[in-house]
Amino acid sequence: MHKNMTDEEIKEVMKQTAKFAGLDLSDERIEADLSNMKRHLDAIDVVSEVNLKLEDEPVPTFRLEKKS
Amino acid sequence: MGVSRRTFLKSSVAGAAALSSVSKAASQAGSTDLHYLSIAEAAELIRTRRLSPLELTQAILDRIDQVESKVLAFVTVARDEALQAARTAQEEIARGQYRGPLHGIPFGVKDTHYTKGIKSTAGSPLLADFIPTYDATVVARMKEAGAILIGKTRLPAFSMGGNTPSHNPWDLSRTPGGSSGGSAVSLAAGELAAATGGDTSNSIRHPATLCNVVGMKATFGLVSRYGVIPISWSLDHIGPMTRTVTDNALMLNVLAGYDPQDAYTVDVPIPDYTKALGRGVRGIRIGVPRDFLIDEFHADCIRGFRDALDVYKKLGAELVEVDMPSTLQAMDSGQRVIRICEAASYHEHHLAGDPDRYGENARPRSEAEVGALVPAVHYLRAQRLKKVFLQEMHQLFASFDVFITPGRPAPAGEPLQFRVRQDFAKMFNCCGYPAMAVPAGFSISPVGLPVGLQIAAKPFEEEIIYRVAHAYEAETDWHTRRPNL
Numbered sequence: 123m124h125k126n127m128t129d130e131e132i133k134e135v136m137k138q139t140a141k142f143a144g145l146d147l148s149d150e151r152i153e154a155d156l157s158n159m160k161r162h163l164d165a166i167d168v169v170s171e172v173n174l175k176l177e178d179e180p181v182p183t184f185r186l187e188k189k190s
Numbered sequence: 191m192g193v194s195r196r197t198f199l200k201s202s203v204a205g206a207a208a209l210s211s212v213s214k215a216a217s218q219a220g221s222t223d224l225h226y227l228s229i230a231e232a233a234e235l236i237r238t239r240r241l242s243p244l245e246l247t248q249a250i251l252d253r254i255d256q257v258e259s260k261v262l263a264f265v266t267v268a269r270d271e272a273l274q275a276a277r278t279a280q281e282e283i284a285r286g287q288y289r290g291p292l293h294g295i296p297f298g299v300k301d302t303h304y305t306k307g308i309k310s311t312a313g314s315p316l317l318a319d320f321i322p323t324y325d326a327t328v329v330a331r332m333k334e335a336g337a338i339l340i341g342k343t344r345l346p347a348f349s350m351g352g353n354t355p356s357h358n359p360w361d362l363s364r365t366p367g368g369s370s371g372g373s374a375v376s377l378a379a380g381e382l383a384a385a386t387g388g389d390t391s392n393s394i395r396h397p398a399t400l401c402n403v404v405g406m407k408a409t410f411g412l413v414s415r416y417g418v419i420p421i422s423w424s425l426d427h428i429g430p431m432t433r434t435v436t437d438n439a440l441m442l443n444v445l446a447g448y449d450p451q452d453a454y455t456v457d458v459p460i461p462d463y464t465k466a467l468g469r470g471v472r473g474i475r476i477g478v479p480r481d482f483l484i485d486e487f488h489a490d491c492i493r494g495f496r497d498a499l500d501v502y503k504k505l506g507a508e509l510v511e512v513d514m515p516s517t518l519q520a521m522d523s524g525q526r527v528i529r530i531c532e533a534a535s536y537h538e539h540h541l542a543g544d545p546d547r548y549g550e551n552a553r554p555r556s557e558a559e560v561g562a563l564v565p566a567v568h569y570l571r572a573q574r575l576k577k578v579f580l581q582e583m584h585q586l587f588a589s590f591d592v593f594i595t596p597g598r599p600a601p602a603g604e605p606l607q608f609r610v611r612q613d614f615a616k617m618f619n620c621c622g623y624p625a626m627a628v629p630a631g632f633s634i635s636p637v638g639l640p641v642g643l644q645i646a647a648k649p650f651e652e653e654i655i656y657r658v659a660h661a662y663e664a665e666t667d668w669h670t671r672r673p674n675l
Contacts (some may be wrong), residue, residue: 136563145541145561149558158556159563162530166568168523172575180573181580 124163129156132163194382204450215362224249225380226672229437233291236283243283243294247338250296254340254381255565258675263354263376265301267341268308272296275338282336284538291440293336293376297384302349303329305418308339309592312345312419313355315553316540317549326463327449328386328428333387333442341381344372348554349388349421350533352396359401359673360639364603367397373431374401378673384441385431387414390421392615394429395627399597402629402671404438404659405431409649410622411456413442414449422532423454424573425525425619434669435628435660439463442652458650466653472506477590479614480511486610488600490633494641495596498630501595501665502658510590515582517575518617524579527615531569534561576620583621587648592658597642601633614644624652628659629668640668 124132133152136159140147147155199582211425224246227235235241279294299305302312304322311317321528325333344356346369354371358364359378366375370387374397377385387394389407398405406429413428420426430441441463448457453554456520478499484492515521537558540548548555587593595614600606625646633639643662649656 139563140559144538145559145562155552155556155559156558162526162560162564164527165523166564168520169527169568169572169575172520172578174518174571174574178574178577180570181577184494189460 124160124167132156132159213297223380224580225253225636227383228434229291229295229383229432229440230434232295233293233440236294237288237291239283243276243279243338244273246294247272247296247340250316250340250381253379253656257381258378258384259373260357260362260675261381263343263372263378263379263381264298264341264373265311265313265344266309268305268339270521271308272338272340275333277334279338289336292332292384292444294338295336295384296338296340296382297332298340298373298376298382299326299329299332299345299386300349300373300388301346302345302388302419303342305329305342308342310342310419312348313345314552315549316672317419322417324417327414327451328445329417331444331447332384337444341465343370343376343385345369346371347549347552348419349390349393350553350557352393354397358602359675361602361636364639365400367400367602368392369397370405370431371397371401374398374403374405377401377403377431377433379675380672383433383437386445387429387431388418388421389427389429390425390619391525392613392619394427394431394617395625395644396598397625398431399644400602400640401644402632402640402668403431403433404435404626404628404669405429406438406442406626406652406655407618407624408442409624411454412458412624412650412652413445414447414452414455416449416451420532420536422529424532425529427619427622432673433525433657435663436464436467438626439467439656451466456650461653463653463656466657469657470505471502471658471661473554474507474592474657475510475570475590476502476507476658477510477512477586477593477594479514479612483514483612484596484599486599486606487596488606488633490631490635490639491596491598491600493634494631495594495643498596498643498662501662502595505661505665507658512586512589512593514612515579515586517579517582518612520575521579521620524575525620527568527572528576530557530561531564532561534558534564538562580621583617583623587623591647591654593646594658595644595646597630597644601636601639601641604633604636604639618646623647623649626653626655626659628663630662630666631668632671
């Protein structure tokens with residue numbers, strides 16, 4: 123997803139997305155967060171490569187029931 | 191009570207020899223110092239009034255005075271409160287109101303745990319002055335069992351990271367791991383016999399392995415997280431850390447159980463985990479990863495693992511090589527996505543306040559900021575992946591009773607030549623299955639760094655983990671080794 127983007131392009135997306143998230147990130151903060159952001163984008167890419175079925179619902183808060 | 195130390199030490203050795211089967215293994219530790227008594231040993235001496243909680247607490251505080259400047263295990267030592275609680279415990283026991291094996295036992299908790307009237311900083315300058323008005327459920331349960339809160343143990347800020355700002359007692363120049371590193375250090379250094387940790391990405395098991403102690407990440411929902419500063423609500427686990435398997439079981443007996451304040455806890459009967467000890471492993475099926483999955487691990491970690499498997503074979507267990515779930519690697523990445531998104535939600539309040547209070551170059555601030563930029567669809571995709579992963583794990587664990595791996599790919603601070611394919615750690619945070627770190631020897635090169643095992647089982651089957659871990663511990667003496675401080 124982000125592999126073809128330059129650092130400047132990623133930083134610009136971060137700055138704009140931060141506004142939607144209600145964060146006022148300075149250029150200094152964007153710079154500080156860039157490498158971290160790229161690691162997380164890598165992780166998102168890996169997850170995105172898995173073919174999920176439409177029936178696969180999210181398990182945001184799972185409870186494991188005891189079997190016996 | 192009032193025995194002299196010399197008299198006490200003689201009587202403690204004699205007393206230890208007469209302990210019940212539960213504490214027999216612990217007696218093999220050969221402890222000759224009060225501060226290195228196991229819970230089981232100390233409990234027997236307290237129950238029979240040959241040791242008072244006050245004597246034990248004072249010995250622990252003396253030990254802290256002796257070694258804390260070297261290891262830096264604590265954020266806060268609550269000396270006055272501990273001595274007062276010890277006097278109360280002593281009076282109760284004198285009146286015949288003995289509460290059980292943790293009565294009068296000093297303990298520490300990770301500094302993410304709320305402690306009423308005592309600072310709970312989560313290792314961050316942001317919370318440097320935060321004093322909770324109530325105890326976390328696990329703290330309250332320990333106190334109800336009569337245990338004596340000694341202090342709050344160190345961690346990287348908000349539990350984010352594997353390097354605790356403490357020193358590994360086995361080599362003071364090396365990391366103890368993290369994030370529950372202060373707890374592991376305090377146990378290895380003889381500053382405590384009981385501590386708690388939190389585990390979102392291996393944070394109990396990692397420092398336990400690097401410091402030669404026992405750390406249990408119990409099943410998700412077995413131990414309440416109420417009153418514990420989170421990283422990630424759906425991945426966080428709380429659990430006991432001790433020097434022996436028996437002690438760990440004794441502690442989980444107290445910590446486990448439904449808590450109406452934590453909606454994720456499950457209302458299931460809690461067994462006496464010590465009853466599983468001493469049953470051996472004959473006929474137990476042990477799943478192990480195929481060789482190629484660990485061939486890039488440090489040679490001493492592989493050796494410790496193989497030696498342990500030889501012990502299990504000798505004891506009559508059956509080894510089964512198994513394939514990992516197809517979604518395992520993706521789930522490791524999904525764990526990262528879930529973790530930072532939930533962390534961002536928790537930290538929203540702090541980011542909106544005065545984020546400079548996180549301090550310079552603070553990882554929690556960066557994680558929270560980045561997590562806030564991840565679209566919800568990616569978070570939900572990771573949660574959907576978790577469902578698939580859970581199904582695969584259920585199928586995988588149908589073919590064996592426990593799954594055993596090396597505790598860590600490398601000893602403390604040792605670089606790896608290659609990036610390991612899988613460290614077998616975060617997978618158990620994602621599926622919520624119980625997993626425990628136990629000591630499994632020491633490295634040869636470099637000399638003397640702990641290596642460990644990880645033993646995992648199906649949900650709510652902590653008993654078999656304790657059974658299998660105890661069988662190995664009884665055949666080895668790794669848990670009796672002490673660092674030279």
